[in-house]
Amino acid sequence: MKKATATIDGNEAVARVAYKLNEIIAIYPITPASPMGELSDIYAMHGEKNIFGTVPDIMEMQSEGGASGAVHGALQSGALTTTFTASQGLLLMIPNMNKIAGELTPTVFHIAARSLAAQALSIFGDHTDVMSARQTGFAMLSSNSVQEAHDFALIAQAATMKSRIPFLHFFDGFRTSHEVNKIELIDEDIMKAMIDDDLLKSHRERALTPDNPFIRGTSQNPDVYFQGRESVNGYYDKTPAFVQETMDRFAALTGRSYSLFDYVGELDAERVIVIMGSGAEAVEETVRYLNTQGEKVGVIKVRLYRPFSIKHFIALLPKTLKSLAVLDRTKEPGSVGEPLYLDVVSAISETMEEGGAPFDMPHITGGRYGLSSKEFTPGMIKAVFDELKKEKSKKHFTIGINDDVTHTSLEFDADFSLPDKEIFQAIFFGLGSDGTVGANKNSIKIIGTETDNYAQGYFVYDSKKSGSMTISHLRFGPKPIHSTYLIDKADFVACHQSVFMEKFDILQHAKKGAVFLLNSPFDKEHVWRRMPRIQSSQREPNGTPYKYGYADLFFCDFRCAAA
Numbered sequence: 001m002k003k004a005t006a007t008i009d010g011n012e013a014v015a016r017v018a019y020k021l022n023e024i025i026a027i028y029p030i031t032p033a034s035p036m037g038e039l040s041d042i043y044a045m046h047g048e049k050n051i052f053g054t055v056p057d058i059m060e061m062q063s064e065g066g067a068s069g070a071v072h073g074a075l076q077s078g079a080l081t082t083t084f085t086a087s088q089g090l091l092l093m094i095p096n097m098n099k100i101a102g103e104l105t106p107t108v109f110h111i112a113a114r115s116l117a118a119q120a121l122s123i124f125g126d127h128t129d130v131m132s133a134r135q136t137g138f139a140m141l142s143s144n145s146v147q148e149a150h151d152f153a154l155i156a157q158a159a160t161m162k163s164r165i166p167f168l169h170f171f172d173g174f175r176t177s178h179e180v181n182k183i184e185l186i187d188e189d190i191m192k193a194m195i196d197d198d199l200l201k202s203h204r205e206r207a208l209t210p211d212n213p214f215i216r217g218t219s220q221n222p223d224v225y226f227q228g229r230e231s232v233n234g235y236y237d238k239t240p241a242f243v244q245e246t247m248d249r250f251a252a253l254t255g256r257s258y259s260l261f262d263y264v265g266e267l268d269a270e271r272v273i274v275i276m277g278s279g280a281e282a283v284e285e286t287v288r289y290l291n292t293q294g295e296k297v298g299v300i301k302v303r304l305y306r307p308f309s310i311k312h313f314i315a316l317l318p319k320t321l322k323s324l325a326v327l328d329r330t331k332e333p334g335s336v337g338e339p340l341y342l343d344v345v346s347a348i349s350e351t352m353e354e355g356g357a358p359f360d361m362p363h364i365t366g367g368r369y370g371l372s373s374k375e376f377t378p379g380m381i382k383a384v385f386d387e388l389k390k391e392k393s394k395k396h397f398t399i400g401i402n403d404d405v406t407h408t409s410l411e412f413d414a415d416f417s418l419p420d421k422e423i424f425q426a427i428f429f430g431l432g433s434d435g436t437v438g439a440n441k442n443s444i445k446i447i448g449t450e451t452d453n454y455a456q457g458y459f460v461y462d463s464k465k466s467g468s469m470t471i472s473h474l475r476f477g478p479k480p481i482h483s484t485y486l487i488d489k490a491d492f493v494a495c496h497q498s499v500f501m502e503k504f505d506i507l508q509h510a511k512k513g514a515v516f517l518l519n520s521p522f523d524k525e526h527v528w529r530r531m532p533r534i535q536s537s538q539r540e541p542n543g544t545p546y547k548y549g550y551a552d553l554f555f556c557d558f559r560c561a562a563a
Contacts, residue, residue: 006183020051040084075107090109104235111168115372139243140306154186194250269318272298273327275301276305323389329368340366427471436470456474459472
């Protein structure tokens with residue numbers, strides 16, 4: 001039987017599942033998580049029912065602190081409850097999160113991970129917010145793609161019911177939350193099969209009610225508080241096994257298999273990257289290519305970050321391991337290293353002390369990448385692997401920027417790309433609110449829905465949104481697309497505002513033989529004379545630049561649409 005598919009973004013992929021699995025959803029809008037709440041509200045307005053046969057109550061509060069308080073209260077009444085947030089919104093929820101976790105109350109918060117305001121505010125994605133919440137006691141499950149965000153929304157809900165540990169299910173803001181991709185949908189029968197009726201009954205029986213009095217939320221003194229905090233250890237110790245059991249059950253029902261940590265690469269790899277989030281997709285893609293070039297490299301993709309299972313992590317490391325790079329998408333100023341790096345160092349160090357490691361102590365280095373949605377490309381990934389070849393690689397590096405102040409950055413080849421002739425790539429330049437982004441979202445959804453092609457759409461615009469340049473990046477082809485980075489050289493380039501030709505080198509993104517489409521107010525007799533005389537990115541065979549920007553069109557199939 002053919003599986004149901006849809007071409008949707010990460011926020012919708014999560015909202016479709018979260019809505020079906022909950023009875024109360026408390027929301028407050030914050031970029032880039034707002035669409036999850038907005039979609040849930042739309043579903044409820046249309047009277048769509050959840051898997052329990054009721055229409056969830058959607059409550060918009062006056063702040064994220066209010067939303068988390070409403071979630072806490074609703075959970076104590078025995079209702080299945082969730083919320084969606086990001087960035088400062090998540091930090092406002094921390095007081096209630098500590099209470100929810102301390103009371104061992106099952107729930108899932110879905111987070112479109114985003115930068116926190118530091119030297120400046122940023123609406124774009126990294127892991128700074130979720131890493132700031134890791135002390136709350138919530139388990140943390142990381143999705144790398146739109147498909148995983150859809151699947152893990154269900155896996156997290158089933159796992160929290162079984163473990164009684166609340167979950168943060170997070171995925172990268174914008175790179176996953178707003179990326180449009182073709183995914184296989186989970187039908188309601190599978191959702192029902194994943195939610196255990198007995199566990200749901202137990203959750204309801206723990207509700208605070210006058211009919212079943214119970215003391216909860218007391219104030220404790222030094223004589224018992226410490227002991228109470230340690231009493232939860234057993235629940236956290238069991239959680240990794242519960243999550244893996246849930247993933248295995250999900251695999252049996254859908255055919256999509258996940259593990260707490262997934263390894264991709266040569267079994268005798270000597271150099272390995274450890275990473276979580278959307279960057280893992282790009283690393284996997286690069287590793288597979290480098291393996292074909294004889295490079296002994298691999299990647300470990302972290303799924304369950306908290307509780308961190310040392311046993312499962314160590315089991316995946318190759319016995320031939322010599323050097324390891326741990327990449328964090330966050331910065332923790334003043335720390336010895338970033339969170340994931342410190343966990344990996346501790347895991348390997350403890351295992352080595354106990355004599356349980358199947359390899360000699362590897363060289364371990366840590367690096368930061370992709371803060372505020374900074375690009376993370378195959379060229380950067382290759383640079384990290386190349387650094388691991390060195391006898392003494394940089395301990396705490398950055399990749400993707402030029403740090404000319406503290407000199408932490410690695411150099412990388414910006415022109416390095418992965419060859420893939422099966423994937424068609426297109427770039428569209430538009431002006432905010434001119435319809436370019438909306439039209440391209442529709443186009444990529446049509447391609448994904450009406451053809452057998454896999455499709456991906458990602459849309460770049462700054463925080464000004466309306467009135468600034470937008471760039472739409474579209475890919476489609478016969479196989480799943482894991483390229484979580486922008487298109488550099490496209491098969492098709494369109495410029496919807498001819499004035500851009502006077503300010504930007506639009507054609508630097510065109511492959512040789514690409515199609516270029518210019519939307520111009522001038523007819524075909526006059527459009528050539530209106531072309532700007534700018535320095536071109538393209539060069540003559542002898543290496544000298546073309547003198548005119550329109551000379552780039554000589555190697556393109558030029559099309560002009562007169563307004």
